[in-house]
Amino acid sequence: MSTTHSAYKPGTAPIKAEFLVPSWPARSGSLQGENAATASAESCDTSVAQGQVETASYQIADGATTEMPKQDTSTGTLSAEAEPKRKRARGQNKGRQFARMDDDIALCANLAKGRVCEFADTCKFSHDLCAYLTHKPRDIPFIAPPADKDRVQQMNESERSAYLDALYAQAVASETPGPTEAASDPIQHSLRDDTQCPYFRERGACPIGWKCRFLGAHVRRVSPSKAVVGDEAQGMLQTGLELVVDDARYAAYLHRPSLFAHRQHADNDEVNWLPPGVARSLRTKKYVYEKAPVIVSTLQQESQALQAMPPSEAASTSLGKGPLRVNYALAKTEAELSAALPRDASPDTLEAYEDALRNARDGSDAAADTARVRPSEKRRLRWHGDLYLAPLTTTGNLPFRRLCASFGSDIHCGEMGMAEAFTQGHASEWSLVRRWEGERIFGTQICGAKPDFLVPAAEVLAREVGAGLDFVDVNCGCPIDLVYNKGAGSALLDHVSKLGRIVRGMSEALGEIPLTIKLRTGTTAKLTTHKIFARAQTEWGVGGITLHGRSRKQRYKNDANWDYIRTCADTLRESVRTWNEESRHADEPEMAPIPIYGNGDVYGWRDYEAHMTEAHVDGTMIARGALIKPWIFTEIKERRDWDISSRERLDMVRQFASYGLTHWGADTQGINTTRRFLCEMLSFTHRYVPLGVLEHVPVRMNDRPPPFEGRDPLETLLSSPSAQDWTRIADMFLGPAPDNWRFTPKHKSNSFDDASESQG
Numbered sequence: 001m002s003t004t005h006s007a008y009k010p011g012t013a014p015i016k017a018e019f020l021v022p023s024w025p026a027r028s029g030s031l032q033g034e035n036a037a038t039a040s041a042e043s044c045d046t047s048v049a050q051g052q053v054e055t056a057s058y059q060i061a062d063g064a065t066t067e068m069p070k071q072d073t074s075t076g077t078l079s080a081e082a083e084p085k086r087k088r089a090r091g092q093n094k095g096r097q098f099a100r101m102d103d104d105i106a107l108c109a110n111l112a113k114g115r116v117c118e119f120a121d122t123c124k125f126s127h128d129l130c131a132y133l134t135h136k137p138r139d140i141p142f143i144a145p146p147a148d149k150d151r152v153q154q155m156n157e158s159e160r161s162a163y164l165d166a167l168y169a170q171a172v173a174s175e176t177p178g179p180t181e182a183a184s185d186p187i188q189h190s191l192r193d194d195t196q197c198p199y200f201r202e203r204g205a206c207p208i209g210w211k212c213r214f215l216g217a218h219v220r221r222v223s224p225s226k227a228v229v230g231d232e233a234q235g236m237l238q239t240g241l242e243l244v245v246d247d248a249r250y251a252a253y254l255h256r257p258s259l260f261a262h263r264q265h266a267d268n269d270e271v272n273w274l275p276p277g278v279a280r281s282l283r284t285k286k287y288v289y290e291k292a293p294v295i296v297s298t299l300q301q302e303s304q305a306l307q308a309m310p311p312s313e314a315a316s317t318s319l320g321k322g323p324l325r326v327n328y329a330l331a332k333t334e335a336e337l338s339a340a341l342p343r344d345a346s347p348d349t350l351e352a353y354e355d356a357l358r359n360a361r362d363g364s365d366a367a368a369d370t371a372r373v374r375p376s377e378k379r380r381l382r383w384h385g386d387l388y389l390a391p392l393t394t395t396g397n398l399p400f401r402r403l404c405a406s407f408g409s410d411i412h413c414g415e416m417g418m419a420e421a422f423t424q425g426h427a428s429e430w431s432l433v434r435r436w437e438g439e440r441i442f443g444t445q446i447c448g449a450k451p452d453f454l455v456p457a458a459e460v461l462a463r464e465v466g467a468g469l470d471f472v473d474v475n476c477g478c479p480i481d482l483v484y485n486k487g488a489g490s491a492l493l494d495h496v497s498k499l500g501r502i503v504r505g506m507s508e509a510l511g512e513i514p515l516t517i518k519l520r521t522g523t524t525a526k527l528t529t530h531k532i533f534a535r536a537q538t539e540w541g542v543g544g545i546t547l548h549g550r551s552r553k554q555r556y557k558n559d560a561n562w563d564y565i566r567t568c569a570d571t572l573r574e575s576v577r578t579w580n581e582e583s584r585h586a587d588e589p590e591m592a593p594i595p596i597y598g599n600g601d602v603y604g605w606r607d608y609e610a611h612m613t614e615a616h617v618d619g620t621m622i623a624r625g626a627l628i629k630p631w632i633f634t635e636i637k638e639r640r641d642w643d644i645s646s647r648e649r650l651d652m653v654r655q656f657a658s659y660g661l662t663h664w665g666a667d668t669q670g671i672n673t674t675r676r677f678l679c680e681m682l683s684f685t686h687r688y689v690p691l692g693v694l695e696h697v698p699v700r701m702n703d704r705p706p707p708f709e710g711r712d713p714l715e716t717l718l719s720s721p722s723a724q725d726w727t728r729i730a731d732m733f734l735g736p737a738p739d740n741w742r743f744t745p746k747h748k749s750n751s752f753d754d755a756s757e758s759q760g
């Protein structure tokens with residue numbers, strides 16, 4: 001290992017010789033003591049013990065962890081009809097399931113919030129608060145910056161270093177459990193006065209109430225409990241305790257500046273909740289679509305007419321191009337006529353019916369395009385230089401997007417949802433459209449094989465949560481077999497006419513909400529996507545377009561082809577120029593440019609600027625770069641290489657935990673969901689190679705570091721490729737993982753195996 005690393009070897013991150021070690025430690029060493037290479041015997045023992053635990057897996061449906069029954073803690077809009085927990089295998093979720101961890105005693109939710117339960121004695125859940133608190137594990141210590149400073153970047157130098165030191169000390173302390181004090185009051189034993197509750201800190205009130213694992217932060221001791229003083233005990237149900245609300249802070253929260261015009265609930269900073277009853281009517285197939293059936297049949301008629309044409313005529317017709325011409329009035333009349341037709345209609349009645357139908361059709365021809373949405377009626381996406389955080393299954397959850405927003409991302413797309421699952425009212429799918437109100441530009445991505453699924457999904461999205469969607473994106477790039485073999489995702493790249501029908505049909509169903517598409521270069525090595533770019537705006541009316549510069553077959557191999565991205569961008573611009581030229585004399589407004597975004601391998605501000613100037617794009621979309629270093633958005637905006645310290649990175653982990661807890665909940669279940677998604681995040685962030693240990697910048701995303709030690713033990717720990725170390729980091733903020741806890745990363749990014757990142 002005595003090589004000097006002055007010569008850069010592609011594929012290997014150029015680590016300075018003094019940081020190299022012979023191999024990654026099985027598990028990183030103590031944060032207090034020496035560095036990783038000298039991991040203590042004690043920590044090795046722990047790792048063996050954990051290894052044994054790991055073999056015992058405890059599983060229930062994955063969907064449950066991302067579903068929102070949790071949200072009954074805040075607004076309850078979905079919870080009343082949360083779908084039954086059902087085992088559902090989808091994409092890579094298949095066979096990879098997580099324990100749903102809950103309290104031993106199921107405390108009544110009303111009671112937990114300090115309210116009177118209307119079910120009284122008939123309630124299925126426990127009202128024995130004293131017993132609940134007696135069995136409750138001790139609060140989890142949590143430290144946070146002062147309430148008015150959400151990010152360390154907002155602090156001055158001395159505040160920051162004091163805070164980061166305290167954070168570090170807490171992390172170290174969490175690894176060395178102190179002496180167990182004899183509990184003087186068995187009912188009050190779980191409380192820690194020195195913790196902070198993320199909800200309470202943000203809102204001045206905690207919707208989780210007694211079930212909060214940071215309860216000490218919002219409870220007042222008014223007397224000893226009944227276990228100590230019997231009937232003398234005061235407080236709620238003789239616990240000697242009362243829940244606390246910080247009235248001033250709560251009022252400030254309710255009246256916080258409106259970041260978002262369509263706020264649904266004053267006491268919740270998330271939007272895009274399905275209105276009551278909608279999920280149920282979707283599930284029971286009672287939902288009434290107003291547009292989708294007419295759109296789908298119009299598309300069918302159109303393609304039948306096109307097939308019936310001789311090829312020469314089909315090539316020049318305007319049929320199948322431009323905004324879809326849908327005649328809802330005629331469709332309604334037709335439906336009414338046929339509904340009025342008796343099943344045993346006489347030949348005379350039938351004839352009258354046929355006449356009426358013909359008359360209706362003749363009469364409506366003149367006004368055929370009454371209700372169509374012309375492209376100019378769509379809201380226009382004016383993205384230029386806005387930084388786009390890619391749609392990311394599992395990892396692109398709301399807390400992660402919120403973290404990226406704090407570092408400067410501008411455009412967010414939610415995780416991919418399946419069209420059919422939306423129309424079937426699956427709560428897990430609908431949770432993917434949830435938006436944090438601080439997300440400035442937000443859309444949702446949907447995946448499906450044909451208009452029959454995608455058009456109804458577009459209609460219900462627009463109608464039920466449209467106020468909270470700036471755009472809807474169609475996934476035309478997902479390479480995984482499960483999706484591709486159904487004809488969805490990247491399979492659409494080879495079915496261009498169908499893609500055109502999908503775009504035109506969905507655009508119509510979405511009304512003024514723009515539709516965007518996300519593509520790859522083709523399914524195989526043959527570059528085919530420029531053909532889509534030639535038609536996407538002028539013939540189909542897409543509102544924006546993103547191209548990942550790799551094929552389906554490539555997945556993540558080789559570099560993204562930015563030359564081809566430029567070819568495609570040029571092709572689209574040229575098609576618009578020609579269209580405008582040809583329609584100059586017609587009664588059509590000029591077609592305005594749509595945003596074209598390039599995607600692939602952006603890992604720093606230099607990549608970003610090179611692509612912006614060379615690839616003729618309006619911006620870049622960033623996926624793995626954000627997963628590995630969420631602060632990439634700051635680097636790009638400030639044109640700097642940020643040698644971020646390990647303590648600042650620890651604060652980022654704390655920040656994610658805090659956002660996770662206020663999204664998934666601060667009770668036992670929410671904590672473990674947060675733990676799981678925090679580990680997913682760490683399975684990417686550990687790949688970051690600190691600038692200070694590198695021979696030179698820039699470093700490339702796919703350069704794998706040889707085993708190295710960081711500049712301090714925490715840096716070493718944060719670079720660890722071991723899933724046990726990720727759990728260990730999560731434990732620092734979320735308390736010890738349950739015994740049956742087990743984490744297997746969904747995307748196996750730790751293996752650095754290109755092919756393993758099979759998403760998108």
Ligand SMILES: Cc1cc2nc3c(=O)[nH]c(=O)nc-3n(C[C@H](O)[C@H](O)[C@H](O)COP(=O)(O)O)c2cc1C
Pocket residue numbers: 390391392393394395415416445475477478518548599600601602621622623624625747757759760
């Ligand atoms: C973990 C992970 C999940 C992804 N999920 C999606 C997805 O749901 N929809 C999608 O269109 N692309 C998805 N992708 C692909 C990315 O959006 C992006 O196109 C790809 O990673 C290339 O960009 P990059 O080089 O910046 O990573 C995913 C990628 C990763 C690594």
Ligand SMILES: [Zn+2]
Pocket residue numbers: 108109110111117118119120123124125126127
């Ligand atoms: Zn109850």
Ligand SMILES: [Zn+2]
Pocket residue numbers: 197198199200206207208209212213214215218666
């Ligand atoms: Zn709380």
